[in-house]
Amino acid sequence: xxxxxxxxxxxxxxxxxxxxxxxxxxxxxxxxxxxxxxxxxxxxxxxxxxxxxxxxxxxxxxxxxxxxxxxxxxxxxxxxxxxxxxxxxxxxxxxxxxxxxxxxxxxxxxxxxxxxxxxxxxxxxxxxxxxxxxxxxxxxxxxxxxxxxxxxxxxxxxxxxxxxxxxxxxxxxxxxxxxxxxxxxxxxxxxxxxxxxxxxxxxxxxxxxxxxxxxxxxxxxxxxxxxxxxxxxxxxxxxxxxxxxxxxxxxxxxxxxxxxxxxxxxxxxxxxxxxxxxxxxxx
Numbered sequence: 144x145x146x147x148x149x150x151x152x153x154x155x156x157x158x159x160x161x162x163x164x165x166x167x168x169x170x171x172x173x174x175x176x177x178x179x180x181x182x183x184x185x186x187x188x189x190x191x192x193x194x195x196x197x198x199x200x201x202x203x204x205x206x207x208x209x210x211x212x213x214x215x216x217x218x219x220x221x222x223x224x225x226x227x228x229x230x231x232x233x234x235x236x237x238x239x240x241x242x243x244x245x246x247x248x249x250x251x252x253x254x255x256x257x258x259x260x261x262x263x264x265x266x267x268x269x270x271x272x273x274x275x276x277x278x279x280x281x282x283x284x285x286x287x288x289x290x291x292x293x294x295x296x297x298x299x300x301x302x303x304x305x306x307x308x309x310x311x312x313x314x315x316x317x318x319x320x321x322x323x324x325x326x327x328x329x330x331x332x333x334x335x336x337x338x339x340x341x342x343x344x345x346x347x348x349x350x351x352x353x354x355x356x357x358x359x360x361x362x363x364x365x366x367x368x369x370x371x372x373x374x375x376x377x378x379x380x381x382x383x384x385x386x387x388x389x390x391x392x393x394x395x396x397x398x399x400x401x402x403x404x405x406x407x408x409x410x411x412x413x414x415x416x417x418x419x420x421x422x423x424x425x426x
Contacts, residue, residue: 145164145166145188145189145191146162146166146192146193146194146332147166147168147184147185147190147192147193148160148165148166148167148193148194148195148196149167149168149173149175149184149193149194149195149196149219150167150168150169150195150196150198151167151168152169153198153293154294154296154324155289155324155327155328155331156196156328157291157293157294157324158291158324158325158327158328158329159194159331159332161328162328162332165332166188166190172184175197175214175215176211176219178214178218178221178222178223179222181223181226182222182223182225185223185226185227185230186226189230190232192227192235192335192338192339193223193227193234193335194234194236194331194332194335195220195223195234195236195237196328196331197215198215198267199211199212199215199216199263199266200263201263202385203385203386203387204386205262205263205266206386206387207386209262212262212263212266213266213269215266216263216267217266217267217269217270217272218273220236220270220273220274221270221273221274221277224274225277225279227279228277228279228280231279231280232279232280232339233279233280233281233335233338233339233342233345234274234277234279234280234281234282235281235282235283235284235331235334235335236270236282236284237284237331238268238270238283238284238285238286238347239263239264239267239285239286239287240286240351240390240393241260241263241264242257242264242268242285243255243257243259243264243390243392243393244260245260245317245390245391245392245393246392247392248392248394249394250394250395250396251349251392251394251395252349252396252399253285253346253347253349253396260387260388260389261387261388262387275347280342280345281345281346282334282335282338282344282345282348283346283347283348284327284330284331284334284348284349284350284400285347285348285349285350285395286322286351286395287319287322287351287393287395288319288320288361288393289322289327290321290322290323290324290411290414290418291323291324291418292421292422293324297321297358297361297365298365298415299422301362301365301366302419302422304373305366305371305373306371308373309372309373310373310374311375312375312376312378312382313357313359313362313375313376313377313378314382314383315357315358315359315360315378315379316357316380316391317358317389317391318355318356318357318394319351319355319392319393319394319395320351320353320354320356320411321352321356321361321414321415322350322351322409322411322414323352323411323418325414325417326350326352326409326414327350330404330406334348334406337404344403344404346399346403348399348403348404349395349397349399349400350395350397351394352409352410352414353409353410354410354411355394359376359377359378362375363375364412364415365419368415368416368419369419
């Protein structure tokens with residue numbers, strides 16, 4: 144089986160690259176700012192499925208670069224989906240909890256109304272809509288709080304700051320499920336393989352680590368695992384203003400993914416141990 148992946152250096156793409164039969168494309172091979180080049184790359188590769196693990200992820204900068212974010216997060220995956228539809232192959236694309244406004248405390252279902260708070264969420268939602276409108280077999284996987292031993296993410300930031308400081312103030316009113324990139328990669332691959340055999344599984348799904356936790360609680364778990372003596376003080380989001388508003392409630396209802404694909408939520412605490420071990424081995 145040959146699966147084409149857009150992305151090579153991102154957290155999920157790096158995990159996907161470890162699988163046999165997977166070909167990853169980086170920015171030197173395809174320009175996401177030129178959606179037509181994405182379609183051409185799919186035609187040239189003639190894969191059995193395509194996974195889009197590339198995205199514009201600079202949430203705050205997107206407030207000033209919404210047009211660029213929309214090209215990369217909406218127009219490019221739409222072009223990919225259209226080409227996949229034309230070739231009759233499934234397309235899997237990663238989306239985000241940022242398509243919701245974060246109201247309340249009930250886990251979001253895939254069918255719940257979307258209402259992005261900022262440019263990044265709007266660009267990802269536009270991508271979802273373009274993929275669905277392409278008319279092919281697809282799986283959109285909304286996920287949250289991605290972490291790994293690669294790139295820039297909360298775990299690596301806490302690892303660094305925990306050594307540099309004795310105390311940190313961390314937001315405690317944003318709740319979600321940290322999700323290891325390794326698990327997301329495995330889910331994307333499984334979805335693609337299953338969609339090849341059963342196009343009726345087309346749709347939008349949620350996937351996030353369990354149990355749900357605040358950023359402050361997650362930071363404490365990281366420091367405990369690292370045996371780092373860094374005190375965490377809970378603060379509200381209002382005391383840590385950012386250009387883009389973050390959803391307070393990022394809880395995701397992942398039950399339809401389990402029912403349809405047989406995939407359960409991973410325990411992020413186990414994933415955290417794996418990530419920290421990888422970081423230690425790499426140092």
